[in-house]
Amino acid sequence: MANIYDVARLAKVSTATVSKVLSNTPYVSQHTKKRVLEAIEKLHYSPSLAARGLTGSRTYVIGLVVPYDPDYLFSDPFLLEVIRGVESVANDNDYNVLISMAKSADQRSAYTKLVRTGYVDGAVTLETFEGNIASKVLEEQGIPFVSIGYSDAPNRHNSVSASDYTGAYEAISYLIKLGHSRIGIICGPSHFMSALEERMRGINDALQAHAIELDSSLLTYGDFTLDSGYKACNELLSSENRPTAIFAMNDRMAMGAMRCAREYELHIPHDLSLVGFDDIPMAVLVEPPLTTVRQPAVEMGRCATQKLLEMINADVREFESIVLPAELIIRSSAAAPHWGRANS
Template identity: 35%
Template structure:
């Protein structure tokens, strides 16, 4: 069976090859009647533009690379959904790379993306180390950061204000009468989300004349199991507390599991608030009060920015997207 070519489409529609190309690339210079004839011929023949041939003409592969520390997490999947939505709409394919915790495979996958000659890279949820930046610079392609930013290099990013969001979460507990508030934080040396969220928690306490206690902070890696471990530590070692702010929904859910195993009722005995608003936070019981990050929107924005850079269609700047508090059933006013 012969694979239809652009010449076959032109012959079927009784137009020139140049006209078919203009229609397929959404350029001007033809009537609506001609456009409909070409599109009908494309459908009738089952024609698919040859990506390799197209790449030889425009020097592009129409692919973008996306680097995630954990592609299996709910957090990553929601961002990826947004990235893919825009990429496919714009005619790009997506190569997803799982760099693993602490970026153990980041350099390896940067080399893979270089060999695949991707047109651009979305870099998510990791610190942009100098070695990563150098590798990206050598690739010579546009880069957009998601859920991270670089204070050293001028690279556009999409993220929420983590410090302010953590402040709002902690303040919500305070406004409900809680003053003995513990925190399950992310990696303590992580400048992307770990440090800013801890700073927001501390600032909310300070602004309400509540003394910060190091014993009331335990650290995890944003995943469920680390939330369980942090909760065990807090219940064993911390000063008494009536509420917890967890720096991710997964850690909050892990903490809730331990609390329930210890006979603590939520929110009667202990209030808890998470961060992210993953689908899991709506599925558990009681449903988790949390800070909403518009993850799919962040993915869409990142994809739009990257493709604009690839196609040189517009100026691209960074975006701080809005977060908001979602009240469900895990925070209760203190009697």
């Protein structure tokens, strides 16, 4: 494998000149630059990331900061779709993606580990927890980044999200129009930030628009996993004030609720309607296919990465946060409540 000394010998220049060409320093003649580039191409030389970092040139590596542990990340289809979007744009632009994940119960570690590497040109962050850790760790180091989620910066700059409010509003409005007034809500963890706050705001506004008050006994919590959806649904169905419909704040919890409902020998949607959020690939494969709110996961990853590359290229320093549309996808898991149950 060729190294910088081989390139310098073939081009008949110093290693310092090779470094200047690699870092695109302007003080190199076009003739010399041409010789160096021809030598690099002939030798198939690729400078190491560490060497690039030392010269101050680009590494063509972007960080993807995931504040979850690996077990959680690789079991979440929505997050994997986001990563697919990030990778597609990075790959199209000859960038590599370095994923930094958190240690269990320590979301900050995902950011600090990335900073310690010292050779990323910028980062895309999944900013879902309270406190916006990225803005505290990455900004201190001068690393440009774009958040997929909600930024706490003034005027909400440099973030890409889906319209959580609109998605939740449309989902609840749809269930109400079907005839449901007792709607169970399976919310996410209380330490999650703005995405769930926006969804709850959409739920409340939809209920109020139809003169329905949110019943706290119909509100329960999960952690976005199948098992937590199962447990939350069991809590709702075992109460005296059993709902006729359930809105879960992600598809996996809705699928867990579906399994629980079957154990109660409830037919979906005849006895219980279910609506999820995300539209992961499995949503269309379960029986019955899940009515859900589609978040454009791949497009969120693509958009965030494209904006990051614009920041790295100094085309923009900051941009007004982008909100992509969420869409209610109607399938077969929700229907009008069985006669006599809606107001019994």
